[in-house]
Structure formats: C-alpha cells, structure tokens
Amino acid sequence: MKNSEPVLTQVTNRRGIFEYVLGGSADTKLLNIRVFEEKVKKATYAKQTQAAEAKGESNCPLCAIGHGANKSRIYALNEMDADHVSAWSKAGESSAKNCQMLCVTHNRAKGNR
Numbered sequence: 001m002k003n004s005e006p007v008l009t010q011v012t013n014r015r016g017i018f019e020y021v022l023g024g025s026a027d028t029k030l031l032n033i034r035v036f037e038e039k040v041k042k043a044t045y046a047k048q049t050q051a052a053e054a055k056g057e058s059n060c061p062l063c064a065i066g067h068g069a070n071k072s073r074i075y076a077l078n079e080m081d082a083d084h085v086s087a088w089s090k091a092g093e094s095s096a097k098n099c100q101m102l103c104v105t106h107n108r109a110k111g112n113r
C-alpha cells in the first residue's frame, strides 16, 4: 500500500529514517522520508530519458524490459514517479544515486518497499 502524502513533500526528517529502522515503528508520519526532492527527480528523469531515447526504448526501465505496448514509450515527467533503487527501509537514501524514475503504473505496482 502506498501512503497518500503529497509527492512534493520535501525530505527534511533524516532522523526519521533511523527512528523507523531501529524502532521498527509503523508511524506513517515517518514515511515522508521516502520522497525525493523535486530537483533530484528532474535530474534523474533527464538522464534516464536521454539514455532511453538513444536506445529507442521506454524511459521507464520496467516498461523497457517488458513486452507491452509501452516498451518504447517516452513518458513525461508528470507521468512518472521516483522510486528507491534500494528500499529506503534497508538504508536506502533519498539521494540521486538511489533514485530511478518509473512510470506511475510500475511505481504503484512496486508498492510499499
């Protein structure tokens, strides 16, 4: 399940990461830390889209390896959402090196990890 916090929320509560991990807490307020900053998302989107266009495949890496109609679809930034490459609950940071953009469908499908 995905929480319904606004996606534009800034990542400000770094301490929340440790409280959540160490405490095994289910406090949903701490889930705000999963959100990437807008500039990180934009930079990741630009890099990913450029590479995808060069290869003629979708800028959603999960669409690109699929067999569906979206295999070579280039999504707009507002059709995608940021995903943690390493799950944030396993010390995955909300930083650029841990960010990939997925289409909204795939981001939702990955769920809460």
Ligand SMILES: [Zn+2]
Residues within 6 Å of the ligand: 060, 061, 062, 063, 064, 102, 103, 104, 105, 106
């Ligand atoms: Zn996709």
